[in-house]
Amino acid sequence: MQLNTPMTDWQGRRVWLVGASTGIGLACAQALRSAGAQVVVSARNPQGVLDWAEKDSGVQWRALDVSDASQVQAMTRDLLAEGPLDMVVYAAGYYRAQRATAMDMDDLLQHDKVNYQGALQVIHAVLPGMLARGSGHISLLSSVAGWRGLPNGLAYGPTKAALTHLAETLYIDLQDQGIGVSVVNPGFVATPLTAQNEFTMPALISPEEAARQMLKGWAAGQFDIHFPKRFTLWLKLLRLLPYRLYFPLVRKFTGL
Template identity: 60%
Template sequence: MALNPPLTDWRGKTVWLIGASSGIGRATAGLLHGQGAQVVVSARQAAALDAFVAEHPGAQALPLDAADPAAVRAAADSLDRIDAVVYCAGYYRPQRATAYSLAEMQQHLQVNYVGALHMLDAVLPTLLRQGHGHISLVASVAGYSGLPQSLAYGPTKAALINLAETLYLDLHDSGIGVSLVCPGFVQTPLTAQNEFQMPALITPDQAAHEILRGWAKGQFEIHFPKRFTRWMKTLALLPYRAYFPAIRRMTGL
């Protein structure tokens, strides 16, 4: 059963992607552009955005820092219309409690979660006023449950998952769709930091196709690749007496 209005025709639709300078965000923006969407890309790296626009005529670049609420609001106010907004900005550094860094914890929080709140503050009045639109938050399977090396990253993604669930409940009757994207391992500059073998690793282009396929089906949660994410979902259902030993065996940590 579709939980959202299926998004199948992107022609003439304005889609704003925050965090689109590389990885999943850039690939998704490119795929949307190819399907006729008016794509607006934002990130801190202005040069990367300009390169995207040069390769995708008609796209628009709005450089900004998602952690700056005034910049996010100004960008939103500059758009004539918003049919969909995708928050895919992300920050990741491996961290364990034995090497705790408050500065890193706060940086993850600002980019991965607080930036999404800034986006919502900027776009919700417009979406509610027009009575239609779609909000998509890119989280991670790392938000399903606690994992080694994910002390800073995982909690921010768990917060996004909860935020998306609550947004869906609050906005469904207002005609606004909400979707949650939970990728496994995707080949991006963020995951390039990992020193372990990443199971079921996929490319950003593969991720983008999965996302658009999920939107077309009206799904709330879009998780991929299934051969990995279903396993992670199953682990998260285990009682802690079984979960903790299983994670230690799997990761060696």
């Protein structure tokens, strides 16, 4: 079902990807560029983006710390001075496994600062321009880890749940303003973040496959873009279970 205007022609579209120096964000930036979009990639560190940007005039690198509100506002002003943004993808992410039996408050707040507050800073900066134009699209990279509580997800999961809730509310508020909103919920993707996991990750996919699924979802006008379906559909079913069944099931399959 189409909840957004389908985006199939990327020629000339200008996309700002925040937190896209590695992993899913970078793969998505590369896929969008291959499809003809003009891409601006931002993150704290350039990783492998600088070499790419030097070879392709359709790629820009702009260093950005999403936790710095004044920096986000200044960056947005600079980008908008060069032309409108057709899409903003928030892909910045921070992950460390944590359980309630060993709480680390500084780490908990760092997750919130990057994963959620950073998204708020970016949205706050770009939304006035989109509202004035009556067009644009905001896409938030969340995770299936935010669908229900999971072991080791004390710090990460709640921030992703917040992103999904934020996207839902943004959609309701912006639907009649000509602005599209989507939320991307990947399963396990082989990235520097998931490389920390010390368990076998079911249905693990590459960042390139994740990027293909994202573009496919945008082309179909989807709001909830989740993948791979062979994994995420089962998780959606788990969301429907009552707690008296869900909690024992999680303990059984995770051993935690």
